[in-house]
Amino acid sequence: MPVTLADIARELGVSKMTVSRAINNHPLINAETRERVLEAARRMNYQPNQHARALATNRSYLIGIVIPDLMNLYFAEVTRAVEVVARPAGFQLLICSTYEDATRELSEVEALLHRTDGLIISSVLPPTETRVYRKLLKDGARMVLVDRTMNNLRCPAVTTDNVEVGRLATSHLIQLGHRRIGHLRGDGSSVSVERLEGYKQALAAHHLPYDESLVRACGFLESEGYLAMQAWLKGGGVPDAIFAVNDPSALGAMQAMEAAGVRPGRDIAIVGAGNIHYGDMLRVPLTTVSWSLGEMGEQAARLLIRLINGESPAGRALHVVLPPELVVRNSCGAKPVARAGARYAARLAAESGK
Amino acid sequence: MPVTLADIARELGVSKMTVSRAINNHPLINAETRERVLEAARRMNYQPNQHARALATNRSYLIGIVIPDLMNLYFAEVTRAVEVVARPAGFQLLICSTYEDATRELSEVEALLHRTDGLIISSVLPPTETRVYRKLLKDGARMVLVDRTMNNLRCPAVTTDNVEVGRLATSHLIQLGHRRIGHLRGDGSSVSVERLEGYKQALAAHHLPYDESLVRACGFLESEGYLAMQAWLKGGGVPDAIFAVNDPSALGAMQAMEAAGVRPGRDIAIVGAGNIHYGDMLRVPLTTVSWSLGEMGEQAARLLIRLINGESPAGRALHVVLPPELVVRNSCGAKPVARAGARYAARLAAESGK
């Protein structure tokens, strides 16, 4: 029973088309007529039927976002930034979590593509698995990859320099005097592979041997970090410093240490990556590698909207790379450079600034 | 250029209607024909146009969720639970953050109602502001309130017992020997009002006077907790124990304390509410009042889906109230009852169980 264009048209004794034109600010309409229509629309509380509009125009004003998990503050922050850009541009957000399941990702992506104007995807596929996306892109799918990329895929992307992330984290541990440095690596995704590469490069740069037994598969989840660390502690051969592939896995590892009576930051140094919110408020504040998650989400949203509006430099796909930087806190055993609360002033300033 | 029903129909030499029936598992269709159609649909990679379907059936298979902020882990957890129920039932999630802005909430809700099958709302309106929602409900809007309710509104809701929340938190502080107990209250929402009421009841039950100067307006945001506590510390008259309206504001207050050289949990006890993720991993693990956020989101989703399917006991609105319980950690100065890591085992078990 909602009000339709036809209702307004009948009320005013004009055609549906005239009403439609008034509402969409079409140039070919008398200014006075437009006012009459808009007034009536307000009065009758008209809300356009988005489904009908989408059917007719093939534009839904919906952006889909496919991420591993909302409960991961890393992705929550990216998602929020996407929303901050998308909402004012008239787009709403269709959200979908994959829980790091590749099959699920693919089916959701195919379903979402047809009901949105475009997708922002943080893919859990291995970077070589480009078949499906390559085909979708060729068929005109509009999508932007965020956080994680794929090999040789002509698709806009916003990531950080993950090799540098690995180098920064590992070099830091080396500079603190550690020599036996382990790595909790993720899965087969681009992010994992590149951070591992950075880890190797840092070792090589300092003439340290690369010891495969010090690299453990782990995954990106907090629970996986916990299990991997628990097993490592039980099995023995634990290094005196660890670079974990991301913050949640680092947190999981820290909890496993504490549960085993090992003090993170004192007995074993640990560095994460991603700089999730609250990382500085933890019992052992987490040393990590940071890049702007807000920037990441905003850039991705802007790229996608440009694609949707057909303003993209069609030629080649853009790839925005955000620079990472080290954030030293306590979990690596180093003296933190910033006092508690110091960073908070900055965050507050940023929040009130918007 | 996507494949349509008509394409399949042409390919097979049948009518669109037959194809439609096959795809929707309509009973009035020959089993063999159905198979032929489904096979062709698979082969041609048919994806139904959801906009067309929504237009024809007035069902979008979209659920809207309107919450204050995704970056608040409290709401992220609720949202995730909603998704866990909604996805298998065939619904996708349209998300919208209000950032605690009432005007924004109202406009978003009106816009979302028309493009979804129903809404899950955590309203930031004061509980007396029922005018708009009352009207929407009368017009047949399908919605469920979550976390926060409104007065005398015939609308299904899932909340906790917020008076009890206030009582539990405050009584705990009293039992620890504190006598000057302050409260950082939120805004005018139902949650704030009820938790304040619980605070008063607990004081009265222990024959302590209610001192208005010990109750400060604050809001629900971390930044607001920070500012309120900062001002309080600067202005003097700080109590020796504080019940903060929710966890984020408690965290903000704790940071303000640390920035001012005051040790939370030792110099000033503090208790929050909501039991957000990571609350136990903080430098000063946060004592809080907890109820199941997963349950909250799942119940809300189930209620809404029943409403959508018209299976709801139309008579009166359901109101599910989840029981709160105290979670003692360090921020109140008490000896924590659970060791670090103990809770983690439970969480892990729950995670792997699904």
Next chain:
DNA sequence: CTTGTTCTTGTTATCGGTAACAGCTAGAAT
């Protein structure tokens, strides 16, 4: 007084589905 032009409005068809009803076929009942 035509004719043409500009402005504005209306008509018709269409997007891709589905509901409601009509129609056809084959076998059962009479």
Next chain:
DNA sequence: ATTCTAGCTGTTACCGATAACAAGAACAAG
């Protein structure tokens, strides 16, 4: 053989918008 019925398939109209084109009015130019 005829009628009925069940079971399946096709036709038509419609959901609520918009695109493309047609058409009417007003006014200027020839």
